[in-house]
Amino acid sequence: MSKKIVATTSLAGCFGCHMSLLDIDERILDLIELVEFNKSPIDDIKTFTKQCDIGIIEGGCCNSENVHVLKEFRKNCKILVSVGECAIMGGLPALRNGIDIKECIDEAYLNGPTAKIGNPEGILPNDDELPMILDKVYPCHEIVKIDYFLPGCAPRADLIWNALVALVTGNALELPYEVVKFD
Amino acid sequence: MGFFSSLFGKKQKPEEVKQEAKHEAPKQEVKREPIVEKKVETPVVETKKVEEIKKENMSDTIKFKIDGKECVGKNGQSILDAAIENGVYIPSLCHMKDVIPAGSCRICQIKMNGRTMAACTTPLTCDCNNLEIENDTPEINEVRKAIVEVLFVEGNHFCPSCEKSGCCELQALGYKYAMLVPRFQYAFPQREIFAASPNLMLDRNRCILCKKCVRIIKDEKGRSVFALKNRGHKLEINIDVDLAKTLSPAIAQKAMEICPVGAIIKKEKGFAVPIGSRKFDLKPIGIGNLN
Structure with a gap:
């Protein structure tokens, strides 16, 4: 059996879910026997070099770059998995969803206590190189079709491990009560 | 106060009530303080109702089945309370024993005679004798799951x-x-x-x-x-x-x-219990892990 190819990314996330993936400890040696990593912060491959089997998405979509990367993942991966609360419901970044976007920008660059010191001229970021901020933070499944969801903040290492093994081997995923948690 | 005692106090002739109400009404508009006393009156009336309902219906015993399990309850008792007394868990977010049910969360829904009812607001009556109630079925649990999902997305x-x-x-x-x-x-x-x-x-x-x-x-x-x-x-x-x-x-x-x-x-105390030792970390909600 050829190795399954896995890609991972962190959109509007904190890399906590990637850390949780590393929390599978010595089982990572077994994982390397089962899968090969492509585009991922783990091996620092920046662009897709081939079609992947499994795409692991951490974080929701808060700017145009997140949307672009997510759509790339959908194009290049057979199966997409939303990992963590941010990918599933926006998470911590989504706390700004009830606040007007101008108010957010003004607070960050003009009115905030550190903004007045660090940005005395009151310059707002406005460059073609910078991704545009979205009106709110979107869960990944509201942008593209997502196949599976692993909740948690971060998802327990056992949950990520169980899910990866189930996807690679084709067996049914076991969800013991202790591993499915929302925090 | 006169207005309230006429409503909730000893029985008076209808004419007297009307007269008193007429006299008192303008006074109430001027005095704003009695609003506080209103609040005192309301719970007293509510608890009376619960006690009255209980006393009236304590005598009759109803035998019924939930998912095939034989249960015994009292006439007038809510199906939810009766189920818990019989060791059957019906999930609920808005109900507490001895409090007038609100029926607001609808997670306690059950099926009786093919009809979906809220177990907290449906009392046991003589008609419930030998009744088969569906509770923990895939169909009902799927609806309950959908309600939980609705509650998650709307807040x-x-x-x-x-x-x-x-x-x-x-x-x-x-x-x-x-x-x-x-x-x-x-x-x-x-x-x-x-x-x-x-x-x-x-x-x-x-x-x-x-x-x-x-x-x-x-x-x-x-x-x-x-x-x-x-x-x-x-x-x-x-x-x-x-x-x-x-x-x-x-x-x-x-x-x-x-x-x-x-x-x-x-305030002033939070996150006191570590992750892994909290109420629902290892043990699912249900009988033995209720409030």
């Missing part, structure tokens, strides 16, 4: 930052029904937080409008601390700002404990 339930996480009944039901993602679109409503009380915080982002706090929490003088504001989709829990500022820590603690989610939080 801002960000579990990782919530003090109640691990002890939250809504979250526990999400675990029970293995909710991985809600099937509905997130609403991200904009809701206000009240934090001006030294002992208590009301975070409406997490509120599921079960109305437990409105029905149960009173201060030492019997005055309501919480009330409902607006109607329809604008409905929200309102708090008596003056009462909240002088609220005792004991009542704040009680309010936090009866709240099924993290909408009411007692």
Whole structure:
């Protein structure tokens, strides 16, 4: 059996879910026997070099770059998995969803206590190189079709491990009560 | 007071009541203070009702079945209370024993005679003798799961930052029904937080409008601390700002404990129990892990 190819990314996330993936400890040696990593912060491959089997998405979509990367993942991966609360419901970044976007920008660059010191001229970021901020933070499944969801903040290492093994081997995923948690 | 005693006091002739009401009505408009006394009156009437209903119906015993299990209850008792007494778990977010049911969360729905009913607001009657009630079936549990999902998307339930996480009944039901993602679109409503009380915080982002706090929490003088504001989709829990500022820590603690989610939080202590040891971390919600 050829190795399954896995890609991972962190959109509007904190890399906590990637850390949780590393929390599978010595089982990572077994994982390397089962899968090969492509585009991922783990091996620092920046662009897709081939079609992947499994795409692991951490974080929701808060700017145009997140949307672009997510759509790339959908194009290049057979199966997409939303990992963590941010990918599933926006998470911590989504706390700004009830606040007007101008108010957010003004607070960050003009009115905030550190903004007045660090940005005395009151310059707002406005460059073609910078991704545009979205009106709110979107869960990944509201942008593209997502196949599976692993909740948690971060998802327990056992949950990520169980899910990866189930996807690679084709067996049914076991969800013991202790591993499915929302925090 | 005259107006109230005429309504709830000893029986008077209808004519007398009318006359008194006419005389008293203008006085009430001028005096604003009796509003406080109104609040005292309301719970007294409510508890009377519960006791009366109980006394009237204590005598009859009803035998019925839930998912094939033989159960015994009292005439007039709610099916939910009777089920718990018989060791059958029917999930609920808005019900508490001896409190008038509100039927607001609808998670306790059961099927009797092919009809979906809320177990908390449906009393056992003579017609329920030998009745087969469906409770823990795939069909009903799927609807319950959908209700849990609706409650998650229509508020801002960000579990990782919530003090109640691990002890939250809504979250526990999400675990029970293995909710991985809600099937509905997130609403991200904009809701206000009240934090001006030294002992208590009301975070409406997490509120599921079960109305437990409105029905149960009173201060030492019997005055309501919480009330409902607006109607329809604008409905929200309102708090008596003056009462909240002088609220005792004991009542704040009680309010936090009866709240099924993290909408009411007692201040100055949070995240006291470590992850892994909290109420619903290892043990699902149900009989043996209720309030």
